[in-house]
Structure formats: C-alpha cells, structure tokens
Amino acid sequence: MHKQRRLPGCRTGAVWLGGLASWLMASMVQAGEKLHDPARGWDHLWNEVLVDITVIGIVFAIIAAYFVIRYRRTSPGQQGSATGLSAAAAVAWVVIPGFVFLADDLYIAAQGWSLWNTYRDVPADRLEVTLESGMYSWDYTYANGVRTQNELIVPAGKPVMLKMHSRDTIHSHYLPDFRVKEDSMPGRVTYLWFLPKEAGKEHLVTCTEYCGVMHSYMAGKVIVKTEAEFKTWLDQETAKLGNKAKMT
Amino acid sequence: MSHNSALSHAEHHEHGGHWDYSVPPFLISFGILFLVLAFAFHFVYHSGLAAAISLGVGVPLIIAGIVGWVREAMGHGEGLSYGAMGWFILAEAMIFVSFFVSYWFMHLRAAAWPPAGTPDMPRLLPMVMTAVLVISSITIHHGEALLHKGNKAGFMNWLMVTILLGATFLGMSGYEWSHLIHEGFTPATNIYGTVFFSITGFHGSHVFVGLCIFLAALLPGFKGNISEGYVRTAGLYWHFVDIIWFFVVSQVYYW
Amino acid sequence: MNIKEWIFTTDHKRVGILYLIGSIAAFVVAGIMAGLMRAELSAIGPTVTANPTTYNVWLYAHGAIMILGFQIPALTGFFANYCIPLMIGAKDVAFPRVNALSVWLFYVGVILALLTFVIPDPPDVLWTGYPPYSTITTGNTAFYTFTVLTLGFASIIGGVNFLTTVVYMRAPGITWNKLNIFVWCILGAFVMQLIFVPVLGSAVTLISFDKYLGTHFFDPANGGDVLTYQNLFWFYSHPAVYVIFLPYIGVVFEIVATFAKNHVFNYKAAVYGGVGGIVLISGEVWIHHLYVSGMPDWLRIGQMVSTLMISVPVGLLVISLVGTLYKGAISFETPMLYALGVVFLFLIGGLTGIPLAVTALTLNLSETYYVVGHFHYVMAVAGTFAIFGGVYYWFPKMTGKMYSEFWGKTGFWVTFVGVNAVFWVMMDIGVKIGLPRRYYDYAQFPEALQSQQIMSMGAAVIAVGAAITILNWIIGAIQGPKAGNNPWGSQSFEWTTVSPPPHGNWPSPPSAAESWNPYAYGKR
C-alpha cells in the first residue's frame, strides 16, 4: 500500500549515490513491512538511531581521548610532530569520511521516510473525530455531532483520526503513549492518527505548543473502551443530543 | 583592565597615549532607545504625554548624533564604504525579500484578489512615481560623473535636483496614502491594505533614509567639503532603492 | 584612566571588551532566570511564584537574553572585535565609529531586555514569539520586537564592518589560505547574519504591526496565515544556531592548535568543506523546527534529508579538530580543558540532533525536554564552554596579566559536573515520558519529579562553577601576575604584539613573513 509513495525517495537516493540505492531500498521495504502501528515503529526506529549515534559518538570520543592521553606534552618547549597531508591524502580525508557520513544519513533518512509514511497514511477503516482546541480545552466532536471536552472516548483496535483546528492560539495535541503530536491552529486544518489497542486503558493528552498562561494545565485523556462499550456510550450520547434538540 | 600599561606601550605611538573616541554613536544608540520607549508608551501603555517626552529626548539625540558624526567623519573614510554598502544592501534586500515572500504567499492562497473592500487603486500615479524615481537615479549618476571630473558646482546642482525628485516622490506617496485613508482604506481594512501600506511604507522609509544620506552630503558640500567615496556609496544606495521600487510597483500595484 | 576614552571608544579592543562585559552581565542575569525556573520546577505545584505568567516571563528573558544578549554578542561581538584585527594585522576595523554604534545598540537591546523585569505587562511570548499568541497577549510584545531589532541591527552593521575589514585590511603576507580558522568562521557567521537576520527582523516587525497597527499578516480571519511567521522566524533562527556554532568552534580550533602545538589537520577541508558547507546548507533546513506544525508533508520530508546532511560538513570540522590532536604535544591549561570539554559536549549535543532531524521521530520528541536537552548541550553548554575557554585563552593578551590556573581548573570541573547532571537528565526525561517544555507545572507527569530535582541541584552546581570562573577573571584582571606577550607560545599573529596591545595595535603597520602561518608548529 505504501510502495507507490516510497519510490520517489528511492530515486532521489539513487541519483545521489547510485551504488547505495539497492541497499537502501532493501532496508526500507524490510522496515516498512514490520511497522503498522506508528507507535511501535517509533520505538523501533528510536532504538536503531540511538545505537547509530551512540556508536559514532563513542568512536570519536575514544579516538579523541586516546590522542589526548597518547600525545601529552612530556617536556616543556616540545612541539607537535604531525607532518602536513599530501594533496591526495587531503582529498581522501574529505571524500571517504564524507561518503560514510552521507551513507549513514541517507540510511537514517530512508528509515525515517518509511516510518513517516505510516504516520501520515491513515488506514481507511477509521474513526474520525474533529478537534477544536482553545484556551484551554480540547473539544472533540464525533461525526454524528456528539461532543466531549478533554476526554476522547474511543474503541479499542480501531485507528482514530483527529481533524484539528484551533479557535485562538496554536496548541499541539500530544499523546505521549502513542508517540505522536501535531499542532492545531486557526485558519488551517491538520490531522494526526493513532491506534488505541487495549480497552480499559487511559492515555494522557497534553499540550505541547505554548498557548498562553495555562499552557501546562491543558491536559486531557484518551479513554479506550471495548467496541461494544463504545457503541453503547455513543448511542447514549446521541440519544441525549436528540433529546436536547427536541427540547429546544 | 590596566590602562596604565597600555598607556606606557602607546607612548611611542602616534596618538601619544590617547585613544580615539567618538560620542555620536553613543548618542544615536540611546536616541533609538528613547524612540522605542516612545512607541511603547504610545501603543502599549497609552500614555501620550510620556510618549511625547520620550520622543522629545530621542529625536534630538539622534539628530545631534548624526550631525556630529557627519562633522567628524565626512572626508576621513578609508574609502571602503562602497564595498561595505554592497554587504549592507544584501541585508536590506533580504528584508524586502521576506516582505514579498509573505505577500506572495497570502496572495496565492487568497480566494480572490484584490480582496473585498479594496477601493480602486490609482493607475497613473504609480507610473509617474516610477518615472520620477528613475530620473532621480539618472541625475545622481550624472552628478557623480561630474564630481569625478572635478566639477564640484555641477555636482551640487544635480544633487539638489535629485533631492528634489526624491522629495517629490515622497510627496506623491504621501498624497496617495492620505487619499486612500480618507476613503477608509487602511492597513486594517483587509489583507491587501496590510500589504500595500507595509510594503510601500517600508520602501518609502528607505527613500527617506536615502534623502537624509544625500542631505548629509549636501550641507557640508556648500562649504566645499565633498567626499567622493561617500557620494558614490550614497548613490549606490539610491540605485538600490530605485530597483526595489520596480518590484513594489509591479507586485503591489499591478498584480 | 580616562573614562571618556572608554565609554565613547572606537578602538576595536575596547569595543570588544565592552561587548564582553555586557554579554557576561547578560549571561549572569539570564542564568539567574534559569535558577528561578529550576527552583520553580523543583516541586509540583507553585513553589517560587504562584503566577504562571511570571514563570513565562523568566523563560522569555532566559531564552532571548542567553541567545541574543549573551552568546551571539560574546562570539560575534567580543571575540570578533578583539581578535580579528589582531589576527589579520590590521590597526583597527574598517569603520571604527560604526563599531561603536554597534556596541551601544547592543547595550540598548540588552537594556530593553532587562526592562522586562520592571515594566508592567512584560513580554511573555517566549523567545520564539509565535502569533497568534504574541498578537493577542496583554504582554508587551513591542519590547520583544525592539529587543530583537536593535540587537539584530547591531549585528548587521557589525557584519558589514567585519566582512569589509577582513576583505580589505589584511596585512601583507596574511593571505586567504593563511587566515586563522576562527577568522573563516567569523566570516561564515557574518555572511549568514547578513542574509538571515533581516528576515527575523521582518518577522518580529510584522507581529508588532499586527498587534499595534492593525495589519493582518498572521490573522487567518482576514486572509493572513500564522505559519508565515514560523517560516520567517526559523528561516533565521536555524542559521542562527550556526552563527553561534561556527565562531565557538573557531575559538576551539585556535585553542586546540596552540595547546597541542600542532598545525590544523586538513585545514582546507575544515575551511571550504566545513565552514563553507555549513553556510551553504544552513538556509534550507529550517523546516525541521516545523515538523509538527502542519506544514505540507512534502516540505517536511524534503528538509529532513538536508538536515541530516549537515552532519557531513560538521563531521569534517570534527575530524580536523580531533586530527589536530594527533601527534601533538598537548598541555592542559584551563583554556585547553574547556576546548577539550567542548569536543565531547558538542559530540553529545550534535549527535542528539540527529534523531530530531528524522521527521517521524520528531513527532514524539518535538517540544519535549529532549529538545531542550539537545540544544543546551550543543549551544548553551558547548557554546558557553568555548566562550569561557576563549576568554581564558586571550585573557593574558587582553590584560597583560595571568588568571589563577587553580581556580580556572576548579571552575571548569565544577561546571562540567553540573551541566551533565542537568542536561543529560533532561534529555532522558524527555524521551522516557515525553515531558513537555515550557511547562510552569507538571501535575500530569508526577514521575518527572525526581529528575526535576536532580536538574535543579545540578543548576546550583553550575552557578557555583560559573561564579568561580567570573570571579577568577575579575580578580586576575585586577591583581594577576604579569603574563608576558606570548605566554602560550602561540604562532598566531595576535601574539606578535605586546600585551595588552596599544591603540593602533602595532607601532607601525606589520607584515607577515613568507614562512609565517598561524599554525606553524614543529618542523614542517
């Protein structure tokens, strides 16, 4: 399903570094198949990148530390003894590390690109909820007009998509447990989606874009119910809504 | 800091232990501080009196600073100002770029352009203004050429013509603004008003600065004190302001 | 001592020292703000202040003053002013009066930032000043605008001045391929300042237009767009991080070469590949600050690749830096401790930027304490260490006197422990529980409490270290022993004149010998 989207990324990669392209593609396809839930994919990619940067950091740190110890000044007035680089060596010291760094960058980029697609392609079978954020509350509206404030009630096992905008300043709807956030603002509609899995669980919603004095208090929760419970709840709310409509 | 040791070293130096100093930059900086305070008093704290007092302090400080600076420095440059002006123009151009990019962005996103509430904009006046500004660019160029040949009097005449043309331009711009504002078209009317007044106003402020730069050459010039490097640099700035106007006029008036 | 010749001075060395005094004062004030913030965060619920706005004002002042009032002026104001004319054998900068204007505009900017603490309705827009909040708050957004504008303008005219100086005023024999790395770094930084500061200037001007003059640039109800601001802001503020990074790594290069008594490894790679590459790429990666802001998907993903590619030129610089240690004759005076500290701290800070560059990972990391940890390592800590090291390194040049090695080293180690206690924990808590930044309170994250307390204690340790360092300078400047003209045995040109250099720097215009090179150590 994501294959079509991924191709252009590969092509650019191939243009930059012909030999690297097939390797990249292989790794991307492999990564793409494992990751359906972006939250799980996030943990996986984070670990991978963390290992990557840790290795690079340790290699450089060890080399530096070794030099520092090995080449201490032993007598006053001693001078360094490195000789200048030949032209060929100087070029090699640019091209080879440059190539290695670039390869690593593109590898990481390809992995990220793959996960990004999972984050942005919302599965077709989903629950869509509109979110209006404001100082200082999260106001959710379900397709049939049912509204809740600061509590997003969702059925387990079904992707939930939020279509978001704001009525005043910029806010950002952050779900730490689902590893995702996206800003909401006036004048544009943004979206995010996540996959609630376990019924009976509650997940934190918190605001991660500075929106005013009470920014840090702008919290809510996602309440996950079973499919059946969710349906009962939604029917109840819909009925209430109908009553209200009749009364006025 | 030990001044004494510095002094002893400097003794055999041409300045004889004295270090150069100059008061005008200090005056200008603090003049600007008072202008900022004036803005804040007026717009944020709504205290007209305090704003007026701040202006009353700031403006004289700045004028004193500029006058003093011109007195001290005119004709003593290293002749490097022309190259420096190139760098400065790069920075200035980037301001206009950001204004224009914001404008293009809004224009292209808008459902209809010009947006509702925009009155008929004048078509002829901007043409005349363009002509005036282009001619002023030519006159100053001509003046520079005369100066280069040593014809100081001729230069002064063309400089005055240029200043006159620049002032005419500003006058027309001011006329247009007051006309539009009279019709009820202000920066707050709609997004076009926002763009129109910001960009033309910002360009106009550059014309104004350019005029001040010329005035700073004109006044000492009457006493025969003319720095060719300064004039060339001022001319470069003026050409830049002229070129920017082409963008303003084509993007803001006719697009 | 002639006070007039100090206050109104046009001499680049004195202007530089005025910059140093101002920026260190700014650092202390902003550091005290950090201390207040840390105290507030040391427990859940109100502690120091019960009013979140007060906290937000501290945070605003801390971020804005640290970046715009401390690091950029210290690096491109103080170091550039003090060192560049000396390094290129010039008697002063091209436009000494403009230089004086620049330093006093800097003071005006700092004064405006400090007025935050006494005016009613102080600005509470944080250092990013995003609309619509900044255009609807009751806080004084105008002061934010004008603080940025004056400091920005001071920097632009400084940039014009230094670019002209380096291009036209090098002494005979000081050719482009013999310029100190630091000079190249400053050139790169100022080219970026000239191109990008005006964009920031426009951005902050437009929010005040919107707020006070009724325009609609960022007002969607009338055809504006809030994202325009963010794009303009980051179009500057990303390159700004390299405006900080380049000069500080340049300072580190000078120190490392001098104390390793070695020539810079692969000089041309560092200059053309490293500095040049950074300047080239810096303008097309700003979207990495907007990964979660609702920009179009294709823009977000496109700039991920260029952001990651920044590691190539930066990597070349790191290789040159570490390579300079190879076969050196290394000694460990205080400046060198700081420089080596920077190498390690920068590795941590730079590498933790890599996950942030990955769009998908940022969906979780953005706006959490992980980001705060990243940029404190790479900017606040590594940058400040470089500044401290640089001040120590040129201290004998500036004052003709010597500071205390003992207190210098003590200050270093205390600060080193403190910063790691604060900022390592910060990154950790950001990833583990996603603690958001810019939070006055964190009742929804009770598990963060312990980490917050460690950080608060760490901040106190940093304060002790910083106080030792600053006092060491003050005492050394007043009563340090005589240092001699070139205590480190450096080959760099600034050490060829007396310490402190007189007005005009050299009695008569100097020139460099054919064999001269700022890094000509050992046998060649």
Ligand code: HEA
């Ligand atoms: C001096 C300041 C400085 C520097 C140098 C950097 C350097 C980098 N920064 Fe950082 N950054 C900031 C200051 C700085 N940053 C600030 C202030 C913010 C937050 C602003 C705010 O929101 O308030 C920020 C935020 C920030 C974000 C946005 C996070 C968010 O808000 O969501 C991102 C995302 O991409 C990022 C990435 C990077 C990267 C990739 C680098 C790279 O340049 C790092 C490159 C260095 C290395 C990679 C290490 C050395 C290289 C090697 C050893 C070679 C081999 C390495 C590889 C092949 C990987 N930074």
Ligand code: HEA
């Ligand atoms: C160069 C930049 C810089 C520097 C050096 C620092 C230094 C420090 N920062 Fe800063 N910080 C930023 C730039 C910087 N910061 C930015 C840009 C932000 C984001 C703002 C925003 O979100 O808008 C931020 C945000 C930020 C936060 C996040 C708050 C939040 O999101 O709610 C925190 C929290 O702990 C913090 C802490 C610290 C600490 C403890 C230090 C310490 O290292 C400070 C140590 C210094 C001192 C304690 C001063 C000590 C000196 C003395 C006491 C001298 C005594 C005097 C004499 C002897 C004369 N900073």
Ligand code: CUA
């Ligand atoms: Cu809503 Cu922060």
Ligand SMILES: [Cu+2]
């Ligand atoms: Cu950035």
